[in-house]
Amino acid sequence: MSETTVGGIAGRMPKFIRRADPAVLTAFACIVLLLFVGSLYSRSFLSPEYLLQQLKVASFLGVIATGMMLVILLGQIDLSVPWSVAAGAMMACAAAAYGPVGVALAIPFGIFCGVAIGIVNGIGVAYLRIPSMIITLATNAVAQGLMVVYTGGFSPQDSATPAMRYLATGFAIPGVPNAVVIWALIGAAMVFVLTRTGFGRTVYGIGNRERAAYLSGIDTRRVVLIAFAVSGGLSAFGGVLLAGYASKAAQSMGDAYLLPSIAAVVLGGTSILGGRGSYLGTVAGVILITLLQSILSVMQMPEAGRQIIYGVVIVAMLLLYGRAPASR
Amino acid sequence: MKDWRYWLAEQRGTLLAFGIFIVMFTIYTSNHPAGFTANVVQTASNKGVLLAFVAMAQTLVVITAGIDLSVGMIFLLTNCLASWLVIGTGIETALGVVAVLGTGLLCGAINGAIVIYGRLQPIVTTIATGAVYFGIALLLRPFPGGSVNEDLADALTGRLFGVVPASLVALLTVVLVVWVPFSRSVLGRAAYAAGSSEMAAYMSGVPIRRGKFAAYALAGLLAAIGGLFLTFFTYTGEAAYASGNAYTLFSIAAVVLGGVSLFGGKGSAIGAIFGALAFRTIGDLLFVFDFDPLWQPLFQGVILLIAVSLGAFALFRVRNRLEWFL
Numbered sequence: 187m188s189e190t191t192v193g194g195i196a197g198r199m200p201k202f203i204r205r206a207d208p209a210v211l212t213a214f215a216c217i218v219l220l221l222f223v224g225s226l227y228s229r230s231f232l233s234p235e236y237l238l239q240q241l242k243v244a245s246f247l248g249v250i251a252t253g254m255m256l257v258i259l260l261g262q263i264d265l266s267v268p269w270s271v272a273a274g275a276m277m278a279c280a281a282a283a284y285g286p287v288g289v290a291l292a293i294p295f296g297i298f299c300g301v302a303i304g305i306v307n308g309i310g311v312a313y314l315r316i317p318s319m320i321i322t323l324a325t326n327a328v329a330q331g332l333m334v335v336y337t338g339g340f341s342p343q344d345s346a347t348p349a350m351r352y353l354a355t356g357f358a359i360p361g362v363p364n365a366v367v368i369w370a371l372i373g374a375a376m377v378f379v380l381t382r383t384g385f386g387r388t389v390y391g392i393g394n395r396e397r398a399a400y401l402s403g404i405d406t407r408r409v410v411l412i413a414f415a416v417s418g419g420l421s422a423f424g425g426v427l428l429a430g431y432a433s434k435a436a437q438s439m440g441d442a443y444l445l446p447s448i449a450a451v452v453l454g455g456t457s458i459l460g461g462r463g464s465y466l467g468t469v470a471g472v473i474l475i476t477l478l479q480s481i482l483s484v485m486q487m488p489e490a491g492r493q494i495i496y497g498v499v500i501v502a503m504l505l506l507y508g509r510a511p512a513s514r
Numbered sequence: 515m516k517d518w519r520y521w522l523a524e525q526r527g528t529l530l531a532f533g534i535f536i537v538m539f540t541i542y543t544s545n546h547p548a549g550f551t552a553n554v555v556q557t558a559s560n561k562g563v564l565l566a567f568v569a570m571a572q573t574l575v576v577i578t579a580g581i582d583l584s585v586g587m588i589f590l591l592t593n594c595l596a597s598w599l600v601i602g603t604g605i606e607t608a609l610g611v612v613a614v615l616g617t618g619l620l621c622g623a624i625n626g627a628i629v630i631y632g633r634l635q636p637i638v639t640t641i642a643t644g645a646v647y648f649g650i651a652l653l654l655r656p657f658p659g660g661s662v663n664e665d666l667a668d669a670l671t672g673r674l675f676g677v678v679p680a681s682l683v684a685l686l687t688v689v690l691v692v693w694v695p696f697s698r699s700v701l702g703r704a705a706y707a708a709g710s711s712e713m714a715a716y717m718s719g720v721p722i723r724r725g726k727f728a729a730y731a732l733a734g735l736l737a738a739i740g741g742l743f744l745t746f747f748t749y750t751g752e753a754a755y756a757s758g759n760a761y762t763l764f765s766i767a768a769v770v771l772g773g774v775s776l777f778g779g780k781g782s783a784i785g786a787i788f789g790a791l792a793f794r795t796i797g798d799l800l801f802v803f804d805f806d807p808l809w810q811p812l813f814q815g816v817i818l819l820i821a822v823s824l825g826a827f828a829l830f831r832v833r834n835r836l837e838w839f840l
Binding site for chain 2: 263310314316317319320321323324325326327328329330331332334335338397400401438441444445448449452458459488489490491492493494495496497498500501504505509510
């Protein structure tokens with residue numbers, strides 16, 4: 187992406203480094219730094235078991251951040267993640283209460299609820315032209331209201347089905363947790379869609395200038411609608427996996443995923459204004475944030491300290507490479 | 515056109531918010547078991563004023579075409595700080611109030627500095643700084659607690675002359691001391707101009723950076739006033755994540771209801787205040803109609819969804835489809 191500044195030291199670097207996004211490189215450099223700091227703190231930090239465990243935890247955030255990235259590439263944002271995650275998890279667990287058919291349909295039903303939230307977002311953003319930040323906050327509030335009404339009246343079944351637990355914690359391939367496999371599959375699909383399909387190119391086009399994309403004969407509103415539906419569905423799927431991991435659904439389970447998912451995408455070099463960014467960067471961002479969280483919890487940092495360090499790290503890293511151009 | 519028609523066109527959003535508030539408040543009091551009494555008005559104004567301060571804070575930033583997702587967290591942080599500092603003798607209390615307001619101003623200034631001089635996007639910046647402010651609030655108050663100078667608290671949450679709610683008077687004072695001078699100053703004009711068209715304002719030599727910075731800093735101050743009042747109402751400090759988030763969300767709803775354009779450059783804090791009061795009244799309508807309180811989050815969410823969707827009616831006035839894409 188940065189082919190303009192070739193010269194000096196950069197000119198002597200191997201080609202693949204020269205062509206890489208500096209943001210992605212910085213993110214990977216920070217991952218190495220974090221691993222180094224962690225290994226100083228505890229010997230077991232670099233053990234394969236521990237790293238695999240981190241990758242498993244990262245895959246929940248990874249699935250959610252994938253949807254977030256698609257929306258951010260459009261130049262929009264999805265703030266309905268917290269209750270899309272919670273709704274996906276709670277509805278999947280709730281469906282399991284309705285006999286064997288319910289158990290079989292639990293996962294699709296959870297994802298369906300997320301897609302429904304995403305479609306409302308998409309209609310609002312694409313057809314009603316409401317700023318995405320506002321409409322997604324509103325649908326988040328409505329989803330929260332629905333869940334409160336749903337759980338308040340009576341006590342629903344809130345434990346995960348065996349299939350959900352298997353997806354989140356089982357091992358289909360020996361040694362590799364299923365959650366990591368799922369993230370890899372979703373990530374591969376995302377890379378394919380973004381780089382090899384017309385839809386993907388359209389997403390970048392709309393992110394750069396929607397007006398130009400529209401004048402090129404693209405039905406930009408349909409693309410935006412689909413992107414939001416996918417984002418909602420992936421958030422809900424992340425919630426289903428989380429419910430499987432914790433073996434139950436809880437009301438506030440999604441709150442901890444809004445900031446990290448945005449941060450992961452943005453730290454990975456995707457422009458918050460849309461139109462620029464690679465999935466590799468998002469992967470780096472997700473791993474970076476998971477490692478940071480893990481190190482802070484290994485150091486037994488209290489919640490308050492974690493929030494502070496978190497915010498400071500995000501601002502500091504963005505100041506390093508996420509700044510807007512200076513001159514007008 | 516006559517002068518008054520220009521004025522009317524400019525104030526349309528504010529007047530609409532005022533109208534909605536009057537209608538809702540009439541429905542509210544006429545169905546309230548106690549009716550339109552000083553007590554009912556006092557309770558309603560105490561609840562509404564909190565949101566009104568936070569909504570004013572949000573307005574200042576939204577006018578510059580930005581958004582501040584950390585207002586709710588500044589509100590919590592100053593609440594927790596006030597539960598430590600605003601206590602003791604008169605002098606100590608006064609110093610405490612100054613410290614709390616200064617903290618709010620500092621929080622806002624940090625946001626502004628990062629957004630303007632660091633050139634980062636307001637959304638991401640304020641989400642991140644919001645996490646920091648919440649973290650500090652949690653450090654100050656890991657568990658709900660603390661206390662406040664109760665004489666001062668009772669004076670500011672009670673009634674003047676037995677009729678007028680003191681909190682409304684405080685709100686009016688803040689409007690006169692902070693909002694009116696700001697909106698008429700060069701910096702205020704610059705904030706509006708930056709929100710309307712930053713490029714044009716820059717070309718015209720308007721001090722947009724200072725204007726935007728002042729808007730962010732004052733937003734922090736107003737959120738801190740809100741946090742101070744929360745302490746006066748509850749006598750305690752509490753770092754509740756959900757509550758901070760709710761105030762941020764409701765402040766945006768209030769701003770939208772109050773006719774402030776989210777694209778910047780249009781609207782006033784007066785409108786946002788009536789938007790906030792209307793939003794609170796609508797939320798409380800459920801109670802006078804004896805609904806299950808469980809339905810309140812859903813009801814408020816639906817109101818919010820409808821309020822933001824109303825903006826879509828402007829689409830019908832669009833002649834050229836290209837104007838869909840800003």
